[in-house]
Amino acid sequence: MTAEKIVTASVLIIGNEILSGRTQDANLAYIAAGLNGVGVSLREARVIPDVADVIVATVNEVRAKFDYVFTTGGIGPTHDDITSECVAKAFGVPWTLHPEAHKLFLAQYKPGELNEARLRMAHTPEGATLIRNPVSRAPGFRIGNVFVMAGIPSVMQGMFDSIKHDLKGGRPMxxxxxxxxxxxxxxxxxxxxxxxxxxxxxxxxxxxxxxxxxxxxxxxxxxxxxxxxxxxxxxxxxxxxxxxxxxxx
Amino acid sequence: MTAEKIVTASVLIIGNEILSGRTQDANLAYIAAGLNGVGVSLREARVIPDVADVIVATVNEVRAKFDYVFTTGGIGPTHDDITSECVAKAFGVPWTLHPEAHKLFLAQYKPGELNEARLRMAHTPEGATLIRNPVSRAPGFRIGNVFVMAGIPSVMQGMFDSIKHDLKGGRPMxxxxxxxxxxxxxxxxxxxxxxxxxxxxxxxxxxxxxxxxxxxxxxxxxxxxxxxxxxxxxxxxxxxxxxxxxxxx
Missing domain, CATH: 3.30.70.2860 (Alpha-Beta Plaits)
Incomplete structure (x- = not known):
């Protein structure tokens, strides 16, 4: 056998609702099996709360440690949806209106419907590329080795399926x-x-x-x-x- | 409002089978809801592999950071069940035959059945106290602020229920x-x-x-x-x- 590069990943499940026991996570097993199939080795997963300092510190810790990071949750329009801003902070880049997401939203919402809260969902860390959302409206995004996805399982699955074949894995397990x-x-x-x-x-x-x-x-x-x-x-x-x-x- | 002490906890889910996507974790939501009920605030959960260095380092990180730590998985008799030894290593104490667990096993197994592999399950970090297993045989244990429990949900639930009222929580959420x-x-x-x-x-x-x-x-x-x-x-x-x-x- 020759030594081969093992491509590693970490999953961050972001949300108070998982830590309070209100919601049973349904995303980890899906991502784990999907990564397995494309030859990426999932090395750890963490469930963390909607607390800015914790999200920023954890994103920075795991993105340095693993080849890929996948986050779920916290990209909606409400005050507790802070994942996107926190990822910008972790990368030390501004959090700005993404022109492509903005265009998408202008096409999808009727005039008057695109309020300030919804417009937040068209913001990403500067330099991010969008991840298509085939189920609802707000896209996910990728910046560096970090993939930011929704928490609702059907939406997360659509997003993950749309990016998983772009991952550069090793031989599948x-x-x-x-x-x-x-x-x-x-x-x-x-x-x-x-x-x-x-x-x-x-x-x-x-x-x-x-x-x-x-x-x-x-x-x-x-x-x-x-x-x-x-x-x-x-x-x-x-x-x-x-x-x-x-x-x- | 007067400032009140918030009692915090972390859960460590130990097992390759969760990270490969083979098994969907069913323990976190149960522990989370139970902690909530006794006024303990679950601050994070991690899923980590059956890798000794990772288990030892993670146990030491989280036991310093939170009031309580609960682990699930890795306390059976096979070569991949290394949680108990790793917790001993994390606490810097020997891993020894627990007299009470030994007695329990001698009563439960027929002569000849208590082989070396099974006897491993009667070992704990020195100074640990046992956690009763109301479903099968091998007990869990507590050492310091760390509670080590089984991975099989029915067994884990029995263990958790037997210790949760001993936790010193704050006002319930x-x-x-x-x-x-x-x-x-x-x-x-x-x-x-x-x-x-x-x-x-x-x-x-x-x-x-x-x-x-x-x-x-x-x-x-x-x-x-x-x-x-x-x-x-x-x-x-x-x-x-x-x-x-x-x-x-």
Missing amino acids: LSRTVTCHLPEGVIAKGLGEIQARYPDLDIGSYPFYRRGEFGTSLVLRGRDAERLAAGTEEVVALVRELGGDPIRE | LSRTVTCHLPEGVIAKGLGEIQARYPDLDIGSYPFYRRGEFGTSLVLRGRDAERLAAGTEEVVALVRELGGDPIRE
Whole structure:
């Protein structure tokens, strides 16, 4: 194997409503799976409140640390929508009316409807490029390695789908899952030995509890299809040897 | 109003399966709502991978920054379950067999079943106190201000419920929601004015899209019931004035 560049990413979920428990985040899993598919490795996600200092500091921390950053939430017209201004502040650039977004809004809103609050949504950090919103009106934007998207899942998904093929990822991560009804404690030793022989694979063990029964999903992930297939065969053999009934998913 | 101490918390969701998009986290919203109910303010959440250095550094960062830290995931018997050892390392204490957990395991497992992998789950950072697991076998634990819990939602919920009343929170955060079918862009100006008059309340505006219709939920949160009621009346009046039909939820 030759060393290959791993392209990394961070997701920032911005919004008090997630931290209060009012809203269950529905965006992370979608972005995570999408990044996986284009060979970008999601290294962390953070949920942070609508607090300017926290947003600015966190954006600056993660954009230096990872190849890509994706934010969700806080780009609407109300007083608590401060993501866009905060990203401008993080990049040290003015927050200005984006000519293209302005044109879009002039075409979409009737005269008199384009009030001050809505016009805020046509502002971006200077130098940003727009991300198309195929569902509603306000666009997202990209500046540097930071992609700023909406919080409403249907809108976020439309935005993410429109940019994900522009990301420069590495080889996509492939995965295989073997499920069985053996408890983790019985598989652990043998599985650890397989992991030690396949340091290039990431082998995870995920217990589950369904219909009154505990079971375990064994997930193998890697970029090399042959190594992945070989590791999976070993896991299947281990489960059989321990008296389990391996199911490939 | 007198200044009151706000008790803060951070949640660490530990697990590659969340970052790969394989699993949708189901724990954050539960913990968030529970903390809210006992007057603890959740200030951030992070999803981090099963990587020792990252876990150790993150635990040390957040335990210094917040009053309480809650972790989920990574306390099973397999090679990828490294949370417990990492927390010991973060606190700079040995990772040792916990006598009480050992006793529990000796009573629960038949002779021969308590193998090395399972015995790992009876280890904790030295000085930790156990968190009861009402669903399966392996306990969680608390050390200092850090609470270490399982990742399986049913188990995590049982653990969290068993410790949440021991937390020393402030006055609980109360909330009121007013829903309407006005777009955010119409409400924004008046809502921002109400927020400016009620700096002690946290007023959020959350657009939604249901059955082909956009609408907005206006959520007011605060610790003082009278101020909250007064602010809510102003929001209801604003929606009416703008021709909307406010629904108190």
